[in-house]
Amino acid sequence: MNAEDFDATGPRGPGQRAGLTRGAVLDAARTVLSEGGAGTLTMRGLARRLEVAPNALYSHVSSRDDLLDALLDDVLGLVGVPSPGLADPLDGIRTIMTSTYSVLIEHAVLVPVFLVRQGARGVNAVRLGVLMDAMLRRAGVEESAVAEARRVLIVHTIGFAAFSTAVDTPVGRSADPPRAFLRSLDWLLTGMTAPRSRR
Amino acid sequence: MNAEDFDATGPRGPGQRAGLTRGAVLDAARTVLSEGGAGTLTMRGLARRLEVAPNALYSHVSSRDDLLDALLDDVLGLVGVPSPGLADPLDGIRTIMTSTYSVLIEHAVLVPVFLVRQGARGVNAVRLGVLMDAMLRRAGVEESAVAEARRVLIVHTIGFAAFSTAVDTPVGRSADPPRAFLRSLDWLLTGMTAPRSRR
DNA sequence: GCAACAAGCTGTACAGTGTCCAACTTAAAT
DNA sequence: ATTTAAGTTGGACACTGTACAGCTTGTTGC
Numbered sequence: 001m002n003a004e005d006f007d008a009t010g011p012r013g014p015g016q017r018a019g020l021t022r023g024a025v026l027d028a029a030r031t032v033l034s035e036g037g038a039g040t041l042t043m044r045g046l047a048r049r050l051e052v053a054p055n056a057l058y059s060h061v062s063s064r065d066d067l068l069d070a071l072l073d074d075v076l077g078l079v080g081v082p083s084p085g086l087a088d089p090l091d092g093i094r095t096i097m098t099s100t101y102s103v104l105i106e107h108a109v110l111v112p113v114f115l116v117r118q119g120a121r122g123v124n125a126v127r128l129g130v131l132m133d134a135m136l137r138r139a140g141v142e143e144s145a146v147a148e149a150r151r152v153l154i155v156h157t158i159g160f161a162a163f164s165t166a167v168d169t170p171v172g173r174s175a176d177p178p179r180a181f182l183r184s185l186d187w188l189l190t191g192m193t194a195p196r197s198r199r
Numbered sequence: 200m201n202a203e204d205f206d207a208t209g210p211r212g213p214g215q216r217a218g219l220t221r222g223a224v225l226d227a228a229r230t231v232l233s234e235g236g237a238g239t240l241t242m243r244g245l246a247r248r249l250e251v252a253p254n255a256l257y258s259h260v261s262s263r264d265d266l267l268d269a270l271l272d273d274v275l276g277l278v279g280v281p282s283p284g285l286a287d288p289l290d291g292i293r294t295i296m297t298s299t300y301s302v303l304i305e306h307a308v309l310v311p312v313f314l315v316r317q318g319a320r321g322v323n324a325v326r327l328g329v330l331m332d333a334m335l336r337r338a339g340v341e342e343s344a345v346a347e348a349r350r351v352l353i354v355h356t357i358g359f360a361a362f363s364t365a366v367d368t369p370v371g372r373s374a375d376p377p378r379a380f381l382r383s384l385d386w387l388l389t390g391m392t393a394p395r396s397r398r
Numbered sequence: 399g400c401a402a403c404a405a406g407c408t409g410t411a412c413a414g415t416g417t418c419c420a421a422c423t424t425a426a427a428t
Numbered sequence: 429a430t431t432t433a434a435g436t437t438g439g440a441c442a443c444t445g446t447a448c449a450g451c452t453t454g455t456t457g458c
């Protein structure tokens with residue numbers, strides 16, 4: 001019997017390869033996500049789409065949370081960072097936050113996941129965090145308040161994205177950050193860098 | 200055989216009452232929630248705790264989401280509202296938001312639920328929403344922007360609560376809203392009520 | 399007091415979920 | 429060519445929320 005008899009992608013037996021890769025799994029997950037929202041991403045559904053047994057996914061992804069974290073983090077990889085030696089650190093922060101906002105809007109279905117998992121924790125998230133901390137320091141934020149300030153900015157941004165994303169009437173779902181976001185961002189930055197008046 | 204033989208709460212047969220009420224179910228749910236976090240609240244676990252078959256809960260609660268909504272909404276019932284004829288509508292909004300913040304912090308485990316369900320929708324939520332809208336109008340927010348302004352305030356508050364709640368090192372989990380929250384609240388209010396400069 | 403009815407509860411069951419284990423086949427390394 | 433590792437399947441486990449039928453109790457009308 002020649003191999004062509006089985007070329008048509010029929011049911012595979014144990015051992016037969018499907019040619020899966022981590023990248024393919026993540027890509028498929030992204031597709032599912034963009035089609036049906038966050039709740040529709042199940043391991044079994046993903047496996048079905050890839051024409052593979054559910055367990056096969058675990059060769060490329062260690063758990064569903066791992067998958068989710070990977071998706072979150074490589075979305076964060078799309079966030080544009082300012083040139084390192086930029087003159088004004090506040091502008092740098094503005095750049096990061098508005099870029100983050102845009103990326104979140106473009107991947108709206110991931111926003112609830114971000115909320116639930118309280119942000120991401122992968123390499124890109126860490127990279128952005130370190131960058132933000134440095135800029136906050138350069139902008140004059142007290143050392144003891146740097147981490148808190150970063151968190152406030154992140155929460156504010158994710159919150160705004162969640163808001164822009166959740167409106168039933170899709171008013172302004174453009175990826176351009178709305179004026180209100182830019183404004184409130186400035187207010188926050190102003191407050192953070194202002195010398196403390198009391199206490 | 201006299202009734203006392205079965206007084207010890209042994210296994211019930213079909214038909215035997217357990218004396219459950221909606222209030223008892225909600226109370227037990229609150230307990231579970233405060234002990235183990237949001238993910239630990241399952242219908243079966245709840246039933247086990249109440250020594251009842253899982254289905255019994257559905258006589259008092261129409262679904263898990265219904266349960267969650269009820270919990271969310273009666274937490275919102277704890278939010279203190281300002282006296283209706285208050286002079287300064289901005290003060291009224293401040294009161295509502297800081298009270299909401301405190302209530303959320305006191306029920307930290309519910310905050311992720313709030314996030315996922317994008318706020319609550321029960322009677323108390325509606326009541327607060329109507330009140331906020333009225334005050335925003337009185338504060339000079341344009342009619343077309345009232346709903347959006349309300350949402351921004353809510354998102355900002357929930358976001359802050361999520362932030363204060365999520366810190367690994369439990370820094371300042373006091374129910375008093377942190378200064379940063381009060382500040383940013385004022386900034387937002389200022390921006391919302393300021394006459395539009397451009398566009 | 400008795401019949402009819404509604405409410406509350408259980409037993410059982412279904413269709414899902416994420417994930418683990420053993421077995422098998424194929425590809426890579428030696 | 430032989431051993432080793434990687435990828436995949438079948439099957440299973442322990443869960444989840446919830447629907448349906450039937451039993452028993454409490455309540456209501458007569």
